[in-house]
Each structure stands twice: as structure tokens, then as C-alpha cells.
Amino acid sequence: MKNLLNLFVCLFFASFTSFSQSFIDQNFGSEINNDGYTRVTVGSKAFSLLNSFTTNMKDEEAKKMGEIISKVKSFDLIASEKVGNAASLYTMAMNKARNFEELVKVKSKDANVSIRIKEKNNIISQIIGIVASDSTFVVFDLQGDLNVEEVGAMTSKLSESNINKVFKGNNLDLTDVKTYPNPVRAGNKVNVDLPKNMEKGKLTILSIEGKKMKEINLDGPTSEIDTNNLPKGTYSLVIENNGVSVTRKLVVVE
Numbered sequence: 633m634k635n636l637l638n639l640f641v642c643l644f645f646a647s648f649t650s651f652s653q654s655f656i657d658q659n660f661g662s663e664i665n666n667d668g669y670t671r672v673t674v675g676s677k678a679f680s681l682l683n684s685f686t687t688n689m690k691d692e693e694a695k696k697m698g699e700i701i702s703k704v705k706s707f708d709l710i711a712s713e714k715v716g717n718a719a720s721l722y723t724m725a726m727n728k729a730r731n732f733e734e735l736v737k738v739k740s741k742d743a744n745v746s747i748r749i750k751e752k753n754n755i756i757s758q759i760i761g762i763v764a765s766d767s768t769f770v771v772f773d774l775q776g777d778l779n780v781e782e783v784g785a786m787t788s789k790l791s792e793s794n795i796n797k798v799f800k801g802n803n804l805d806l807t808d809v810k811t812y813p814n815p816v817r818a819g820n821k822v823n824v825d826l827p828k829n830m831e832k833g834k835l836t837i838l839s840i841e842g843k844k845m846k847e848i849n850l851d852g853p854t855s856e857i858d859t860n861n862l863p864k865g866t867y868s869l870v871i872e873n874n875g876v877s878v879t880r881k882l883v884v885v886e
Contacts, residue, residue, distance in 0.1 A: 654708040654773040655760045659728045663710050674707040704776040711770040719744075722764035725771055729760055733868075735783070737877045742766065749783065751881075756783050811869060815883035818864060822857045822882065826850065826871065833873030837882070840866050859884055 656664065656671075663669050715721060722744050732748035743765035750758040756778045763770040808827035816822050824835065831853055837846040845862060848855070850871070857869075862884050869880045 654706065654775070655729070655758070656708050656710055656771055656773050659725070660710055660771060663712075666712075668714055669710050669712045672707070672709040672711075675705075700778065700782045703778055703782070704774060706775045707772065708774075709770065709772040711768070713768045715767055715769045718764040718767055718769045721769045722762060725762045729762065732758075732760060733881070734877075734879050735759075736879070739875045751780075754779055756780065759783060809871065809878050809880060811880050811882060814881075815885045816859055818862060818884050818886055819860055822859060824850075824855045824857055824869065824871070824880075826853055826855075828853070830871055830873045830876070830878065833871050836870045836872070837862070838868040838870060840868075 664671060726746060729746070729748050732750055734746060735749050736745070736747040738745040743763070746762045748760050748762075749756045757775060759774045759778075761770070761772045761774075808825065809830065810823075810825040812823050812825075813820075814822065826833070831850060833850050835846075835848045835850055835855070835857065836844060837857070839845055845867065846857075848857065850873075864884055864886050867882045867884065869882050871878045871880070
């Protein structure tokens with residue numbers, strides 16, 4: 633995790649600008665003013681400029697990432713590689729992020745990562761990331777208008793780089809975690825497609841209040857989940873394997 637800060641700087645091409653108050657501004661005033669922390673802020677003009685550079689590239693993947701990044705309005709990050717209380721800072725940050733939906737969580741002996749979102753009508757307006765490893769602590773806040781597929785592609789890029797070892801050496805592409813049909817009619821079955829590194833995991837269905845409704849052991853790339861006994865409403869499907877958990881929203885209708 634020593635190069636974690638460099639990873640984020642390289643991904644988002646730092647340039648300073650002002651924008652609406654971020655999760656970091658709201659909750660980490662003392663860290664912002666601490667000389668032991670580095671802060672990176674990027675505005676929408678920088679992301680638009682990056683997209684203009686990638687538009688004429690022959691590399692289709694680079695062009696696609698440029699299009700996604702052009703939808704980002706702001707990026708804010710604080711990081712330090714010399715904190716003595718990374719674990720307690722992670723716990724504090726998680727408590728402050730309770731009003732965000734969890735998208736990905738990684739827990740291991742050496743590191744903890746949580747990526748959380750604010751989403752409405754399948755459009756994600758804000759993503760925050762909280763990372764703690766050894767003496768490293770990182771928080772980032774990204775705001776824009778992205779869909780789940782686009783966020784998945786960005787998270788996949790993170791897992792391909794220096795943060796890869798936190799993801800157990802496997803690329804975690806959220807676009808490979810699919811639930812369909814969604815919404816689903818009560819009593820019908822939901823298909824769940826998984827990437828290889830999540831196939832032997834466990835799936836838990838939680839109500840919006842956090843009550844456990846079902847728990848299922850997964851085996852294979854595709855599973856059928858019965859929605860019997862699930863009343864109309866919104867649920868969270870939490871898929872977990874080897875310390876990595878991915879959350880998907882499920883809507884049950886009559």
C-alpha cells in the first residue's frame with residue numbers, strides 16, 4: 633500500500649479547483665490542516681480535458697474511460713502514509729459514512745477498504761472511498777453523474793493496479809456482478825451472475841432496515857435466488873467471499 637497515494641494521483645490527474653463541499657470538508661477538518669496529510673482536489677474542467685485527450689486515441693478502453701471520467705464533476709482526496717492510528721481513523725470514517733450505501737467492502741489482516749455511494753434512479757451522484765492499511769489512511773470523495781456499470785469499470789481499474797493486493801490478487805470487476813430481472817415480481821426468481829473470484833461465496837438478503845431475510849451458499853458463476861417470502865420493497869443483496877463483499881440493490885414489486 634506504499635504507493636496508494638500515487639495510484640489515486642495518477643488516476644485522476646491532480647489540479648486544484650473549488651467545488652461544493654465534499655465528504656472530506658464536512659468530516660476531516662483536522663486532517664486537512666495537518667501537515668502530515670496530502671490533499672488532492674480535481675475539478676470538472678480537468679476531467680473534461682482528459683476526455684478530450686482520449687477521444688482520438690485508438691485504444692478503445694482508454695476512450696471508454698475518458699468518456700466515463702468526463703461525467704465526474706469533482707474529486708477530493710486526503711492521504712497520509714505515516715499515521716499511527718489508521719485502524720481507528722477507518723472506524724471513525726465508517727461511522728461518518730453511515731448515510732451512504734455500501735458498494736464494496738474488503739477486510740483482511742493487512743488492510744480495510746470500503747467504497748460507498750449515494751444513488752437515485754440508478755444514477756450515482758457521489759462515491760466515497762475509505763482505506764486503511766498499516767500506517768496508511770486514505771479518504772476520497774468523487775461526485776458526478778455515473779451509472780452502476782461506469783462505477784464498476786472505474787473500480788475494476790483500481791483493482792488492476794497497486795490496490796490489487798487488497799482485493800486478494802484478483803481483479804474485481806463490479807460489472808461482472810449482475811442481478812436480473814431487477815425489479816423482480818414477488819415470488820419469481822432472480823439470477824445472480826458472479827466473477828470467478830466470487831463464485832464460492834455467500835449471499836445474504838437484507839431488508840432496508842438491515843434485517844437478514846435469507847442466506848444462501850453460492851456455487852458457480854450463476855445462481856437463481858427465490859424471492860418467496862419477500863414482501864414488496866427494496867433489499868440489499870450482499871455477496872461475500874474471502875473477505876471481499878459486493879452489495880447490489882434488489883427491488884421486489886407485486
